[in-house]
Amino acid sequence: MFSDNNQPIAQHAQTERDAKQVEQTEENIEKTTTHKTEEAVSYFLVGLFGATIISVLILLGIQKGKEMKIATYDQQIKTEVTDQLIALAPEKKQMETVLSQLDALTIALTSRVKYSSMMTDFENNTFKKSLWTNFSLSQNTISINGTADDYESAAKAAASYRNIKAVRDVKLTSATSNEESKKVDFVLSITFDSSLYKTTATKTAETSAVISPESTTQ
Amino acid sequence: MFVTFFIVILYIVPKTTDLKNLSQRAAAKQSELEVGRQQVAAIRTATQLIKAARADMDTLGVAIPDKEKAEEALQQLSANASSSEITIKSVTAGTGQAETGQSGALTITVSVSGDFSNTIAFIGNLEKNLRPVKVVDYSIVASGVGALTDTTFNLSFPYLVSSDEVAGGQNGQ
Numbered sequence: 200m201f202s203d204n205n206q207p208i209a210q211h212a213q214t215e216r217d218a219k220q221v222e223q224t225e226e227n228i229e230k231t232t233t234h235k236t237e238e239a240v241s242y243f244l245v246g247l248f249g250a251t252i253i254s255v256l257i258l259l260g261i262q263k264g265k266e267m268k269i270a271t272y273d274q275q276i277k278t279e280v281t282d283q284l285i286a287l288a289p290e291k292k293q294m295e296t297v298l299s300q301l302d303a304l305t306i307a308l309t310s311r312v313k314y315s316s317m318m319t320d321f322e323n324n325t326f327k328k329s330l331w332t333n334f335s336l337s338q339n340t341i342s343i344n345g346t347a348d349d350y351e352s353a354a355k356a357a358a359s360y361r362n363i364k365a366v367r368d369v370k371l372t373s374a375t376s377n378e379e380s381k382k383v384d385f386v387l388s389i390t391f392d393s394s395l396y397k398t399t400a401t402k403t404a405e406t407s408a409v410i411s412p413e414s415t416t417q
Numbered sequence: 418m419f420v421t422f423f424i425v426i427l428y429i430v431p432k433t434t435d436l437k438n439l440s441q442r443a444a445a446k447q448s449e450l451e452v453g454r455q456q457v458a459a460i461r462t463a464t465q466l467i468k469a470a471r472a473d474m475d476t477l478g479v480a481i482p483d484k485e486k487a488e489e490a491l492q493q494l495s496a497n498a499s500s501s502e503i504t505i506k507s508v509t510a511g512t513g514q515a516e517t518g519q520s521g522a523l524t525i526t527v528s529v530s531g532d533f534s535n536t537i538a539f540i541g542n543l544e545k546n547l548r549p550v551k552v553v554d555y556s557i558v559a560s561g562v563g564a565l566t567d568t569t570f571n572l573s574f575p576y577l578v579s580s581d582e583v584a585g586g587q588n589g590q
Contacts, residue, residue, distance in 0.1 A: 331559060
């Protein structure tokens with residue numbers, strides 16, 4: 200009878216013990232989990248810090264490398280360019296002089312007009328019954344003072360110059376009968392295109408292109 | 418964590434920008450070096466060409482002298498007149514205005530006398546003159562004795578104006 204009454208009490212005590220054990224186990228698990236999380240965060244932070252430090256070191260290394268590269272370039276520019284250009288200054292000046300001479304020569308030859316050809320054209324197209332007494336040229340204008348046997352010849356003399364390709368206009372300014380010589384004195388004003396008698400300077404331009412340093416430096 | 422954050426914000430980010438600038442500077446220096454090397458090489462090549470063509474350079478020096486050299490122009494005119502069989506009656510020299518850039522002009526007024534055909538030959542020889550002559554204007558007057566003519570030419574001979582003179586002239590303006 201006594202033992203039968205004690206059995207529920209014993210069971211209750213066992214249950215309490217079990218509950219405590221479960222509680223303790225839960226606490227242990229929680230502690231362990233918390234500890235592991237903290238440990239992982241610590242590892243992460245240490246890793247992050249380490250990675251940051253490594254990044255800083257890498258950046259410093261790269262910076263140093265770049266600075267050394269720039270210093271090397273500076274030194275090379277000084278020895279291979281600046282010093283050389285100072286040493287080559289007379290040659291450079293000579294080269295620039297030659298280039299300027301070639302440019303001036305090209306301009307001079309390009310603007311040169313073959314007046315001898317022009318004169319030959321005028322000579323060949325002068326009406327036979329007329330003569331020049333004065334032939335003046337200035338830029339693209341020619342003034343001819345001449346004499347002809349009669350007015351018709353003077354008019355023909357003016358017309359004959361129109362056959363020249365370079366002649367743009369012929370104006371008979373005056374025609375006067377000369378009592379003394381029994382001839383007609385006339386004055387012509389002729390405009391012409393001198394560019395048709397210009398010479399070219401291709402060869403000089405080619406030489407300039409060969410010698411010019413701009414083709415490589417620019 | 419905060420230390421890392423501050424390192425990234427205050428050091429790594431600015432440093433990255435610095436490195437970018439350094440890279441650009443290095444590229445610019447490299448380019449400058451290459452251009453400079455090419456310039457030096459071009460000067461050396463040009464110098465060798467000039468040395469190899471010494472005779473041509475001397476001729477070029479006569480064609481476009483570095484001064485007015487009126488006496489050389491007169492010598493050339495005199496030789497031309499002799500070969501064309503005409504007589505120089507008078508010569509007046511002056512300085513013309515620079516045509517373009519470093520080119521100046523010596524102006525010469527020359528009066529000649531001779532046969533018409535010889536005068537034309539004189540003009541033809543002017544066109545072949547070593548120092549290129551620009552005929553500015555001319556006037557041929559029949560003397561009334563056969564084919565004899567009196568001619569006055571205004572001629573222009575180019576010469577090189579030194580860069581110092583050009584700069585001086587520009588400053589003066």
